[in-house]
Amino acid sequence: MILLGKRGLVKPPVGKLIGTALRRCRDAEVVWEERTEIDLAQPLSPRESAGWGLRVNQEGRSGWTWANLEDSPENLLERAVHDAKTSSKDSILFSHGLPFTGHSVVPDVIEPEPHVYRLSKLVDRLRFLMPSIIPGRALSIGASLLIQKMCLITRAGEQYGQRIVYTINVKANEGLPLSTQLVASRLRESPADILMSLAWRSAHSEEIKSAPEGFQASVFTEDATGAILRDMVKDHFDASNFLKEPEKAAPWGETWLHEDITIMDDGTLSSGPGSGPFDGEGIKKRPVSLVQSGVVHHHIADRYHAKQLGVDAAGLAVRDWGKPPRPGYSNLAMVPGDQTLGELARKIGNGVILDFLAPCDAPREHGEFCRVAQIAFRVQNGRPTHRLEPFLVRGRFTDILGKGLLGVGAERLWNLRCFTPPVATAGVICEPLPSGLTVNDERCGSWW
Numbered sequence: 001m002i003l004l005g006k007r008g009l010v011k012p013p014v015g016k017l018i019g020t021a022l023r024r025c026r027d028a029e030v031v032w033e034e035r036t037e038i039d040l041a042q043p044l045s046p047r048e049s050a051g052w053g054l055r056v057n058q059e060g061r062s063g064w065t066w067a068n069l070e071d072s073p074e075n076l077l078e079r080a081v082h083d084a085k086t087s088s089k090d091s092i093l094f095s096h097g098l099p100f101t102g103h104s105v106v107p108d109v110i111e112p113e114p115h116v117y118r119l120s121k122l123v124d125r126l127r128f129l130m131p132s133i134i135p136g137r138a139l140s141i142g143a144s145l146l147i148q149k150m151c152l153i154t155r156a157g158e159q160y161g162q163r164i165v166y167t168i169n170v171k172a173n174e175g176l177p178l179s180t181q182l183v184a185s186r187l188r189e190s191p192a193d194i195l196m197s198l199a200w201r202s203a204h205s206e207e208i209k210s211a212p213e214g215f216q217a218s219v220f221t222e223d224a225t226g227a228i229l230r231d232m233v234k235d236h237f238d239a240s241n242f243l244k245e246p247e248k249a250a251p252w253g254e255t256w257l258h259e260d261i262t263i264m265d266d267g268t269l270s271s272g273p274g275s276g277p278f279d280g281e282g283i284k285k286r287p288v289s290l291v292q293s294g295v296v297h298h299h300i301a302d303r304y305h306a307k308q309l310g311v312d313a314a315g316l317a318v319r320d321w322g323k324p325p326r327p328g329y330s331n332l333a334m335v336p337g338d339q340t341l342g343e344l345a346r347k348i349g350n351g352v353i354l355d356f357l358a359p360c361d362a363p364r365e366h367g368e369f370c371r372v373a374q375i376a377f378r379v380q381n382g383r384p385t386h387r388l389e390p391f392l393v394r395g396r397f398t399d400i401l402g403k404g405l406l407g408v409g410a411e412r413l414w415n416l417r418c419f420t421p422p423v424a425t426a427g428v429i430c431e432p433l434p435s436g437l438t439v440n441d442e443r444c445g446s447w448w
Contacts, residue, residue, distance in 0.1 A: 010069070012052050014153050017073035022155060024077065025084075027057040029094035029281075030153040032069065033448070035321065036112065040123060040143040043116050052076070055094065055324055058084035062091035062304070066322040092303050094281070095154035106160050110147050118187055119143050119166055126170065126191045133195050134202050137178060142169040150319075150448050152282045161277045167444070170194060176205055176387075177374050179356070183444045184414050186271040193413060197223075201355060201375055204384050211376065211391035215427045217351030218393075219344045219379070220400075222411065226418030227357040227442075228369055229263065229332050232397045235367070237290055237298075239305035240327045248366060250296045256398060258405035260337060263291040265300065265316060266419075267330030273444055274330035274417050280319035280448050285330060288314045294402075300327045318447040328447060329417065336421040337408030344424035346382035347406050352430065353377040353384055354393060359440045362392055370394040372439050373430075392437075395428035416444045 014030050021028035032052035039045075053066040054076045063084025065076055084091070123143050130139055149162040166187045171179035180197040200221075220228065234241060235248065242248040250256050267275050267285030278284050281303055289297040301309055302317035302325045318328030345353065356375035364370040373393045377384040395404075401423070409422035 011151075012069045013073055014052070014151070014158075017052075017054060017076060018153050018155075020073060021054060021056055021077050021080070025056040025058045025081065026060070027091075027093050027095065027155070029055045031055075031319070032151050033321070034149045035446070036145075036147040038112060038116060038145040038147075040116065040119055040145070043120075046112070049321070051322060053322065053324070054080045056080045056084055057091035057093065060091055061085065061087045062089045062324075063087060064324040089304070090307075092307055094303075095156040107162050110149075110162060110164060112145065112147060115145055115164055115166075115187075119145060119168075122187060122189070122191055123168070126168075126194060129191065129195060130170075130198065133199050134178075137175070137202065138173045139170055139178070139198075140173055143167065146446055148446070148448060152278070154282065156282075159278055159282050161448075163276050165273045165444075165446075168194065170198060176208070177356075177390075178202055178205075181416075182414065183273045183416055184271045185273050185275055197413075204377055205387045207386040208389060209378065209386055211373070211388040211430050211432075212352070212378070213430055213432065216430050217348035217406075217424075217426055218428050219341070219348060219351070219353045219422060219424045221341070221353065221355045221422050222409075222413040222420050223415045224354040224357050225334065225420040225423050226332070226415040227371060228397070228400060229334065229418055229420060230416070231359075231369055231371070232401070233263075233290065233300065233329060233332060236397070237300045238327050239299050239301040239309060243305060243308055249299060250291075252296050252299065254296060255294050256296045257291055257294045257401045258403070259294040260405060260408050261291055261294055261401050262289065262335040264289050264333045264335070265329040265331065266333045267315065269331050269333065269419065271414065272331035272417070272419065273414075274318075274447075276330070276448065279315040279330070280317040280325040280328070281313070283313060283315035283317070285315050288316060300329055302327050320445075320447045331417050331419060333419040334408075334412070334421060336410050336412050338410050339407045341409055341411070341422050342382075344407050344409055344422055345379050345384065347424050348379060349382055351379050351427070352388065353379055354428070357393065359442055360392075361438045361440070362394075362434065364394060367396050367398065368394055369397055369400060372433065372437070374439070390433060392431040392433055393428050394431065395425075400425045400428060416442065
């Protein structure tokens with residue numbers, strides 16, 4: 001029986017699996033993972049998961065399988081080889097470009113108790129301070145802890161990595177929508193960012209009016225900027241989405257956005273929820289410029305998609321639990337500017353401030369951004385005056401962050417896996433919510 005928990009990873013027979021697989025297949029890769037999720041409401045009942053997977057290159061085809069740690073190496077190998085024989089996907093060499101280590105260094109075991117204690121202390125501070133900051137509103141707090149551990153084995157050797165991610169959600173139980181979220185791998189002692197976000201979102205909310213319609217100058221707060229980045233990267237930079245439709249890809253090497261826009265995937269940021277020593281295929285993480293001064297420098301591709309594109313892999317692969325690698329970012333970061341949020345609001349004069357933008361199923365054209373503005377404010381003469389009822393906001397990525405960009409803010413905040421500043425843009429289109437529209441939840445994702 002495999003034991004999980006405080007003792008850390010209990011190693012399955014990976015040596016036997018990789019050795020047998022390499023004798024039968026052209027190349028092979030073994031991954032084994034452990035994940036512990038702790039809800040602060042029930043800290044003594046953690047949810048623990050463990051498993052291992054095998055990816056093979058069998059006669060030039062890629063095969064994959066995943067199982068509990070109790071499953072035998074023979075079973076994994078047979079299933080992976082069978083998957084390769086029925087697959088139409090070309091394979092790659094899994095150890096290509098990886099430094100040979102010859103030995104592995106296992107990191108110190110993460111004991112969850114100190115992290116649970118630190119998280120509970122922060123939540124206690126929030127509960128004490130919130131009634132003073134947000135009077136008259138009933139707010140609930142949810143908090144959790146995620147501990148991820150992964151070992152990747154190829155013919156080049158073994159690599160171990162681990163990380164811890166804190167999540168805090170604050171939301172109103174009734175009445176006007178009000179919420180904020182913190183997702184980070186480093187927890188500050190002060191809840192200032194959360195309290196400031198709540199205070200900002202509750203301000204100017206005594207008066208609520210319908211949103212203006214048509215083209216409106218706008219300011220995207222830090223959270224709203226993160227929303228547009230996530231959608232833009234998914235549509236125009238993720239190779240798995242545009243490989244069969246290359247016209248959707250952001251044009252490599254060309255000026256596509258405003259010169260003040262620089263966007264990176266940076267898996268080395270100390271507080272980033274996606275930071276770690278290596279990506280889902282063992283490549284060391286480093287800052288990678290997707291857009292540099294408006295010019296498209298890189299697309300997001302794992303080794304398979306990088307081979308299809310004819311470029312080098314840059315550590316831009318992630319692994320969902322129990323799945324093979326796919327293209328994905330660690331932490332999206334936009335380089336800040338030098339203007340305050342107030343200066344950006346004064347720059348647009350009259351318009352809207354977009355804050356919390358939720359994904360939805362509204363139809364949209366290729367290259368278009370479209371979300372529900374659940375929290376937004378009217379700006380008149382450079383100052384927010386009142387809150388707006390939810391409405392639909394849309395505009396082209398190349399207009400909002402391209403020719404229409406008016407300025408980039410100096411302050412950056414974490415929102416999901418994005419570290420972004422506010423931006424001001426010449427305009428977006430505001431529309432009433434259509435009937436039957438579905439608003440979707442958006443989560444950080446727990447991929448490695």
